[in-house]
Amino acid sequence: MSGTAAAGGLHWRLWSWNEWSNDLLYAAMQLRSAIFVVEQNCVFPDMDGLDPACTHLCGCDDDGRLLAYARLLAPGVKHEDASIGRVVTAIEARGRQLGRALMQEALRLTRARHPGAAVRIGAQQHLERFYGSFGFKTISTPYLEDGIWHVDMRLPG
Structure with a gap:
């Protein structure tokens, strides 16, 4: 686990798969499900087998509630x-610029962790x-993934 100073009003911590508690793991899966499955009305295989190979960025408030999350993948895990x-x-x-703070962190x-590496994302097209x-620059034509339009984007190293 590595912790960072509060940014965006949250306390940021980076967890490897075998470090985080059952409670935090549950909170992360619950948050991902609440947004990606329920809010976006999208049935898809969120548990795609990559989580154990990722590090997990968690932004918690002063009460320990998980309010922002992203998973970070090293080069070669999913893409070059x-x-x-x-x-x-x-x-x-929402409305507190936490998405921006999350991406900055x-x-x-x-x-x-990966100096000089380019960064790739599969972005929902409306967030391009x-x-x-x-x-990030768009490097693909729009494609439908799990019923939502996406584009691949890349940030040079």
């Missing part, structure tokens, strides 16, 4: 590039401008 995925903020925390940690604001 490093990757950031399952980027999510809790419904009750995810990129900072990815760059620190958001990810573009971090320097």
Whole structure:
């Protein structure tokens, strides 16, 4: 586990698969399910077998509630590039720029852990401008994945 200073009003911690508690694991899976499955009305295999190979960025408030989450993948785990995925903020925390703070922290940690590596994401198409604001460039045509339009984007190393 590695911790970082509060940013975006949250306390950020990076966990490897075998480090985090059952409670935090449950909170992460619950948050991912609440947004990706229920809110977005999308039935898809969230547990895709990659979680054990990832590090997990968790943003918790002062009460320990998980409000922001992303998983970080080293180069070669899913793509040739490093990757950031399952980027999510809790419904009750929206409007506080936590998505921006989450991506800033995810990129900072990815760059620190994999200097010089490009970063690839599979972005929901309606968030293309958001990810573009971090320097990501679209590298694919739109494609339908689990009923939602996506584009692949890449941030050079």
